[in-house]
Amino acid sequence: MAIEQTLLGSGPGRPPGRPRSERAERAIIEATLDLLIQEAGVAGVTIEAVAARAAVGKTTIYRRWPNKEALIIDALATLKGPIPDLAGESVRDDLVALARAVRPSQDPRLDCVWNIFGGATKHPHLARQFKQTVVLPRQEVMRAVLRRGIANGELRPDLDPEVAMAIIAGAVTMRARSLSPDEDLPEDFADQVVDTALRGLSSGSAPSCTGP
Amino acid sequence: MAIEQTLLGSGPGRPPGRPRSERAERAIIEATLDLLIQEAGVAGVTIEAVAARAAVGKTTIYRRWPNKEALIIDALATLKGPIPDLAGESVRDDLVALARAVRPSQDPRLDCVWNIFGGATKHPHLARQFKQTVVLPRQEVMRAVLRRGIANGELRPDLDPEVAMAIIAGAVTMRARSLSPDEDLPEDFADQVVDTALRGLSSGSAPSCTGP
DNA sequence: CTTATACGAAACGCAATCGTATCGAATGGG
DNA sequence: CCCATTCGATACGATTGCGTTTCGTATAAG
Numbered sequence: 001m002a003i004e005q006t007l008l009g010s011g012p013g014r015p016p017g018r019p020r021s022e023r024a025e026r027a028i029i030e031a032t033l034d035l036l037i038q039e040a041g042v043a044g045v046t047i048e049a050v051a052a053r054a055a056v057g058k059t060t061i062y063r064r065w066p067n068k069e070a071l072i073i074d075a076l077a078t079l080k081g082p083i084p085d086l087a088g089e090s091v092r093d094d095l096v097a098l099a100r101a102v103r104p105s106q107d108p109r110l111d112c113v114w115n116i117f118g119g120a121t122k123h124p125h126l127a128r129q130f131k132q133t134v135v136l137p138r139q140e141v142m143r144a145v146l147r148r149g150i151a152n153g154e155l156r157p158d159l160d161p162e163v164a165m166a167i168i169a170g171a172v173t174m175r176a177r178s179l180s181p182d183e184d185l186p187e188d189f190a191d192q193v194v195d196t197a198l199r200g201l202s203s204g205s206a207p208s209c210t211g212p
Numbered sequence: 213m214a215i216e217q218t219l220l221g222s223g224p225g226r227p228p229g230r231p232r233s234e235r236a237e238r239a240i241i242e243a244t245l246d247l248l249i250q251e252a253g254v255a256g257v258t259i260e261a262v263a264a265r266a267a268v269g270k271t272t273i274y275r276r277w278p279n280k281e282a283l284i285i286d287a288l289a290t291l292k293g294p295i296p297d298l299a300g301e302s303v304r305d306d307l308v309a310l311a312r313a314v315r316p317s318q319d320p321r322l323d324c325v326w327n328i329f330g331g332a333t334k335h336p337h338l339a340r341q342f343k344q345t346v347v348l349p350r351q352e353v354m355r356a357v358l359r360r361g362i363a364n365g366e367l368r369p370d371l372d373p374e375v376a377m378a379i380i381a382g383a384v385t386m387r388a389r390s391l392s393p394d395e396d397l398p399e400d401f402a403d404q405v406v407d408t409a410l411r412g413l414s415s416g417s418a419p420s421c422t423g424p
Numbered sequence: 425c426t427t428a429t430a431c432g433a434a435a436c437g438c439a440a441t442c443g444t445a446t447c448g449a450a451t452g453g454g
Numbered sequence: 455c456c457c458a459t460t461c462g463a464t465a466c467g468a469t470t471g472c473g474t475t476t477c478g479t480a481t482a483a484g
Contacts, residue, residue: 037333038333038334039334040253040254040255040327040330040331040333040334040335041252041253041255041327041330041331042252043252043253043255043256044255044334112330114326114327114329114330115252115253115326115327115330115331117326117330117389118252118253118324118326118327118329118330119252119253119327120389120393121249121250121252121393122250122251122252122256123252124393131390135390146413149413153415154414154415155413155414155415156411156412156413156414156415157415159408159413160404160408162387163383163401163404163405163408164408164413166382166383166384166386166387166390166405167379167382167383167405167408167409167413169382169386170378170379170381170382170383170384170385170386170387171375171378171379171382171383172378172382173382173386174378174381174382174385174386175374175378175382177329177332178343178347178378181332181333181336189375192372192375193375193378193379196371196372196375196376196379197379197409197412197413198412198413198414199368199412199414200368200409200410200411200412200413200414201358201361201367201368201371201376201379201409201410201412202366202367202368202410202411202412203365203366203367203368203369
């Protein structure tokens with residue numbers, strides 16, 4: 001093995017013997033998330049596949065986690081960040097940033113939403129953990145943005161933030177999976193969704209702009 | 213076995229021997245869909261579980277379908293209908309009807325979206341079949357409604373139907389799974405989504421008109 | 425009654441996966 | 455050097471699922 005051992009704690013409480021490889025740990029988590037997406041859900045994540053992909057012995061996995069579910073729970077916990085810094089200039093820009101964060105083509109690891117939510121009835125622990133670490137924090141941020149917009153008059157006073165969140169997050173998440181595997185989401189899809197949602201689908205007949 | 217044999221074709225082209233049980237066929241399809249939802253995806257659908265739930269021998273399944281994937285494809289095909297009759301009175305009412313159809317708490321069989329879409333990379337056949345029989349027809353209807361609205365002035369002339377569809381379908385689908393298993397989608401959620409999307413999130417003031 | 429097929433139940437061989445155990449080598453502190 | 459622990463590799467028994475086959479029974483046509 002290479003000489004990339006990490007020292008972790010050289011402090012006093014350090015246990016004797018060879019320290020655990022931190023590289024192995026990262027590789028295992030990474031491999032778990034990859035498999036969770038590429039294979040079809042929790043059932044597709046086999047310990048042996050994780051070990052193979054992480055170039056690690058099964059022993060190394062079972063020394064750290066008692067079973068597959070615990071491993072997946074820890075792997076999901078690493079998806080918590082990062083939530084983008086919000087400029088706070090306009091509600092519109094913040095919403096676009098959040099919509100991009102919900103599904104940036106950059107971080108395909110979030111695609112495991114489908115498999116985690118799909119297996120919610122079979123694996124309630126995982127679904128709860130995923131909601132707690134991944135979904136709720138993002139919802140919290142978006143809710144705050146919406147509230148701010150309502151407070152300062154940028155958004156309708158009678159707007160239901162829950163409905164608005166479902167619209168924005170749902171549109172991006174759904175559209176990304178309705179495509180063929182080869183096509184890709186247009187770069188500015190998040191912008192389009194937010195702008196369309198803000199303006200509304202209906203023609204401005206009643207209040208304002210009836211078009212340029 | 214009971215005396216619920218179905219005759220199918222007593223006509224001339226009828227092959228000799230005992231005819232196949234139509235009841236068994238229905239039960240198998242039904243059991244397959246149930247498992248596809250309750251268990252976590254395609255991997256959770258085992259032939260033996262299907263046989264047990266349908267009260268049928270494995271032989272009876274393999275006589276009809278060559279393997280598991282073919283069975284699931286046929287099972288998904290039965291999800292194609294019914295698409296609700298559209299009153300055609302107003303675009304708004306039609307959209308509400310469609311939003312309800314995308315996820316009526318009535319037909320939880322559509323919940324397998326999550327498992328099929330999630331397994332899209334692993335089972336492209338199933339994803340394609342599901343899109344073909346279930347997703348596309350509904351999209352087609354909704355697209356027609358949106359086009360009509362654009363044509364007759366009820367909707368913005370510059371509205372992108374694809375974005376609008378993602379907003380409505382995505383909001384309903386997503387929100388339904390973001391809930392705890394015990395809570396249920398409010399009866400009028402589809403109405404809220406459509407009304408919010410039509411009016412737009414932003415307050416009716418000017419800024420939206422400065423866009424591109 | 426004969427023939428042909430479908431039925432459910434059970435057992436088969438095969439492969440995959442689980443979680444555990446054992447091995448020799450590697451890597452740390454004392 | 456010595457000891458404790460981890461490393462990757464490999465083998466293990468147990469379980470599960472696949473797809474096939476066999477068996478005795480049931481249900482049709484002629």
